[in-house]
Amino acid sequence: MAKKTFVVGCFDDEAVLFPAVKKTRLAGYKIHDIYTPFAVHGLDHAMGLRETSLHTAGFIYGITGTTTALSGIGWILTKDWPINFGGKPHFALPAWIPIMFELTVLFSAVGMVLTFCYLCQLAPFVKKHHFHPRATDDLFVMVIETTAKTNVEDLKGFLKANGAVEVDVQVAEPGWWLGRYDKEQQLIRDVEVA
Amino acid sequence: MHLKYESQLREPLVYGEKTYHQVTEDICRPIEAKPSKLWYIGFFIAVALLLFGVYSVYREVTYGIGQWNLNKTVGWGWDITNFVWWVGIGHAGTLISAILLLFRQGWRTGVNRAAEAMTIFAVMCAGQFPIFHMGRVWMAFFTLPYPNTRGPLWPNFNSPLLWDVFAISTYFTVSLLFWYSGLIPDFATVRDRAKTKLRKHLYGVASFGWIGSTKHWQRHESLSLVLAGLSTPLVLSVHTIVSFDFATSVIPGWHTTIFPPYFVAGAVFSGFAMVQSLMIIVRKVFGMEDYITMGHIEAMNKVIVTTGSIVGVAYLTELFMGWYSQNKYEGYTFWYSRANLFSPYGWSYWGMMACNVISPQIFWFRKMRRNLFVTFFMSVIVNIGMWFERFVIIVTSLYRDYLPSSWSVYYSPTIWEMGFYLGTFGLFFTCFFLFAKYFPVIAIAEIKYVLKTSGESYKDKMAAIEEQEPDEFAHAHAH
Numbered sequence: 176m177a178k179k180t181f182v183v184g185c186f187d188d189e190a191v192l193f194p195a196v197k198k199t200r201l202a203g204y205k206i207h208d209i210y211t212p213f214a215v216h217g218l219d220h221a222m223g224l225r226e227t228s229l230h231t232a233g234f235i236y237g238i239t240g241t242t243t244a245l246s247g248i249g250w251i252l253t254k255d256w257p258i259n260f261g262g263k264p265h266f267a268l269p270a271w272i273p274i275m276f277e278l279t280v281l282f283s284a285v286g287m288v289l290t291f292c293y294l295c296q297l298a299p300f301v302k303k304h305h306f307h308p309r310a311t312d313d314l315f316v317m318v319i320e321t322t323a324k325t326n327v328e329d330l331k332g333f334l335k336a337n338g339a340v341e342v343d344v345q346v347a348e349p350g351w352w353l354g355r356y357d358k359e360q361q362l363i364r365d366v367e368v369a
Numbered sequence: 370m371h372l373k374y375e376s377q378l379r380e381p382l383v384y385g386e387k388t389y390h391q392v393t394e395d396i397c398r399p400i401e402a403k404p405s406k407l408w409y410i411g412f413f414i415a416v417a418l419l420l421f422g423v424y425s426v427y428r429e430v431t432y433g434i435g436q437w438n439l440n441k442t443v444g445w446g447w448d449i450t451n452f453v454w455w456v457g458i459g460h461a462g463t464l465i466s467a468i469l470l471l472f473r474q475g476w477r478t479g480v481n482r483a484a485e486a487m488t489i490f491a492v493m494c495a496g497q498f499p500i501f502h503m504g505r506v507w508m509a510f511f512t513l514p515y516p517n518t519r520g521p522l523w524p525n526f527n528s529p530l531l532w533d534v535f536a537i538s539t540y541f542t543v544s545l546l547f548w549y550s551g552l553i554p555d556f557a558t559v560r561d562r563a564k565t566k567l568r569k570h571l572y573g574v575a576s577f578g579w580i581g582s583t584k585h586w587q588r589h590e591s592l593s594l595v596l597a598g599l600s601t602p603l604v605l606s607v608h609t610i611v612s613f614d615f616a617t618s619v620i621p622g623w624h625t626t627i628f629p630p631y632f633v634a635g636a637v638f639s640g641f642a643m644v645q646s647l648m649i650i651v652r653k654v655f656g657m658e659d660y661i662t663m664g665h666i667e668a669m670n671k672v673i674v675t676t677g678s679i680v681g682v683a684y685l686t687e688l689f690m691g692w693y694s695q696n697k698y699e700g701y702t703f704w705y706s707r708a709n710l711f712s713p714y715g716w717s718y719w720g721m722m723a724c725n726v727i728s729p730q731i732f733w734f735r736k737m738r739r740n741l742f743v744t745f746f747m748s749v750i751v752n753i754g755m756w757f758e759r760f761v762i763i764v765t766s767l768y769r770d771y772l773p774s775s776w777s778v779y780y781s782p783t784i785w786e787m788g789f790y791l792g793t794f795g796l797f798f799t800c801f802f803l804f805a806k807y808f809p810v811i812a813i814a815e816i817k818y819v820l821k822t823s824g825e826s827y828k829d830k831m832a833a834i835e836e837q838e839p840d841e842f843a844h845a846h847a848h
Contacts, residue, residue: 297578
C-alpha cells in the first residue's frame with residue numbers, strides 16, 4: 176500500500192465525537208477510522224460500519240467441533256477398534272456427549288480468536304501506524320482520508336469547529352508490517368534510495 | 370447523542386473524581402513503579418515453595434507413587450483432593466467474566482482481570498495432580514487420542530477420566546484465550562506509555578499491534594460476548610465432569626446424582642473465596658480502593674453466602690438419602706464414616722460443616738459483608754472448608770467400603786505428598802506475583818467503558834435527570 180495523507184482530529188469526549196462523526200459524514204468526507212481507548216457503543220453504527228459476522232464464524236467452528244467429536248469417536252468405537260464394555264452397545268451416544276460438547280466449545284473459541292486476529296491483523300511483532308499515542312489512553316482520534324480534491328485547511332477548520340481539541344495532518348502507511356515498537360521503521364519499498 | 374444513564378440508587382463502581390486519563394494512570398502505576406520490598410519477599414517465598422514442590426515431585430517421579438502414603442484401598446488421597454480443590458478455585462474467574470457479563474453485572478469490570486488470571490493459574494496447579502498421579506508421567510500423552518503404532522490403540526471415550534482430560538484442557542485453553550483477548554487493548558495502553566525501549570518492545574509484542582480501531586473494537590465486543598456465551602456452559606460442564614469422576618462409580622458416598630450441581634456450587638463458593646483473599650490484598654497493596662470497592666466485596670460475599678447455603682443443602686440431602694435409601698453401605702458411609710464425630714475421619718466432616726455451612730451464614734448481615742477483616746478471614750476459612758469437603762468425599766468413601774478385609778489403616782500423607790501441595794501454592798503465587806507486577810490487574814478499557822455511567826463524580830450529575838418527568842426525559846434523550 177502506498178502512503179496516504181490523513182487529517183487527524185482528536186476529541187476528548189465521546190459526547191462531542193458523535194455529532195462530529197455525523198457532520199463529517201454529511202459533509203462528504205471519508206472517515207478512514209476512529210481510534211478509541213475503549214469500545215464506544217454505537218460508534219460503529221454512527222460511522223455506518225456493517226455488523227460483524229464473527230459470531231457466524233464461531234457457530235460454524237462450533238458445529239465443526241461437534242461433528243469432529245461425533246464422527247471421530249463413532250468411527251473409533253464402532254469401526255476401528257470396537258471394545259465390549261460389559262455388553263453395552265458400541266454406539267454409546269450418551270457417554271460421548273461430554274467430549275462432543277467440549278470439542279464444540281474448543282473449536283469455536285480457538286477458531287473465533289484466530290479469525291479475530293486474522294481480520295484485525297493482530298499478531299506478535301505486527302506494527303501499524305499509530306495516529307496518536309493517546310488513542311489508547313483518553314483521546315478519540317478521528318482520521319479522515321484526503322483525496323487530491325480535499326482542501327486540507329478547510330477540513331482542519333471543520334474539525335476544530337466541531338470540537339476537536341487537536342488537529343494535524345499526517346502522511347502514513349495505512350497497512351501493517353513486521354516491526355518493533357521501540358524502533359522507528361519504514362517499509363523498505365517506501366525508503367528512497369539515494 | 371447516545372444515552373448514558375444509571376440510577377442514583379446503585380452504588381458507584383468507581384470512586385473519586387476520575388477522568389479516562391486518571392484511570393490509565395491509576396491502573397498502570399504498579400506496572401511502571403519499582404516493585405516494593407513486600408513484593409520481593411512474597412515472590413521469593415512463593416519461589417521457595419515452588420522449588421520444594423519441584424523436589425517433592427522429583428522424588429515421586431524417581432521412586433514412584435510409594436513416596437506417598439496411598440495404598441490399595443485409599444488409592445486417591447491428597448493428590449486428587451488437591452486436584453478437585455484447585456479446579457474448584459479455578460471456577461470463579463470464568464464465572465465472573467462470562468456469566469456476569471451475560472447477566473450485565475457492571476461490577477464484574479473491577480475484578481474480572483485478576484479473577485481470570487487466578488483461574489488460569491489455579492487450573493495449571495490442578496492439572497499437575499492427575500498428571501503426576503499417573504506415576505509414569507512420561508506416558509501422560511497416552512491419554513490423547515492420536516493415531517499411534519500400538520494398533521492404533523485409542524483411549525476409552527466412555528470413561529469420565531478421559532472426559533476430564535478434554536474438559537480441563539478445553540477449559541484452560543478457552544480461559545486463556547478469553548483472558549488474553551481482553552488483555553490486548555490494555556497491553557497497547559501500557560505500550561504507548563512505556564518510557565524504556567525494552568518495555569516498549571515487549572509490550573509492543575504482547576499488544577499484537579492493537580491501535581483501537583472502531584472496527585476492531587466492534588469485533589472484539591462480538592468475540593467477548595460469544596466467548597462468554599461459550600464459557601458459561603463450559604464452566605458448568607467442567608466441574609460437572611469432575612464430579613462424574615466420582616458419581617459414575619459404584620463407591621458408596623460417590624454414587625449419587627446430586628453431585629454435578631453440588632460440585633458446581635462448591636466450586637463457585639471456593640473460587641469466590643479465593644478471589645476475595647487475593648483482591649483484598651491487591652486493593653490494599655496497590656491502592657486500588659477506588660476500583661475494587663466495598664460494593665464489589667459485598668457482591669462477592671453475597672455469592673459466597675448463596676453458594677455456601679446451596680452446598681449446605683446438598684450435604685443435608687446426602688445425609689437424608691443415606692438414611693432414606695435404606696442402603697446399608699450408603700448408610701454406613703454417611704452416618705458412620707462421616708457424620709459420626711468419633712469415627713476415624715469424623716473430624717474432617719465436622720470441620721467441613723463448620724467452615725462451609727455454619728460460618729458463612731455470618732454474611733446475612735450487611736455489616737459483616739462490608740467488613741474487610743471478616744471477609745478476609747472468612748475467605749480463608751471457606752477455602753479450608755472446601756479442601757475438607759474434597760478430602761471427606763474421597764477418603765471417607767474409600768477407606769471402608771464394601772469388604773471389611775480390604776479396609777484401610779488410617780491414611781495420612783507423607784511429607785512429599787504435602788510438599789507437592791505446597792509446591793502448587795508456590796506455582797500459583799509465583800504466577801500471581803508476576804501477573805500483579807507486569808500485567809494491568811484491572812481491565813483498563815472496561816473500567817473506562819463503565820466510568821461515565823457508574824463513576825461516582827458522574828453519577829452525581831444523574832440526580833438532575835432523576836428529577837425530570839419521564840416525558841421530558843424521553844424527549845431529551847431519545848434517539
